[in-house]
Amino acid sequence: MKYACSNCNTAFYGDDLEQCPRCSSKKISMLYVTPKEGEASAAPVKHEEGACSKCGGKEFEFIWRRREKVCKKCGEIFPARRNR
Structure with a gap:
């Protein structure tokens, strides 16, 4: 079961909890988890060298001033x- 604390806005998992594990508040509510929320992506992304580790994309915009892509x-x- 997934719960949320109304006092500190923390979401956490547990069974039959009476208080928040973070702030010990008794103002907790049970959240319903839909099957799509808990599932991972259907197809795993294959990581190639030079590809994006999140989506597998190979096109990047380089921002040299901030040394980012x-x-x-x-x-x-x-x-x-x-480059050295």
Whole structure:
């Protein structure tokens, strides 16, 4: 079962809890978990060298001022490699 604390807004799992494990408040409510929420993505992403670790995209926008690269597919930000 998944619960949420009304006092500190923490979500946590447990069985028959009477108080929040973080703040010990008794103001907790039970949340319903839908099957889609708990499942992982249907197809695992194969990671290739130079590909995005989140979505597998291979196109990046480089921001040299901040030494970052941004995946054009999902928007994930990675540190750019330094050339020596």
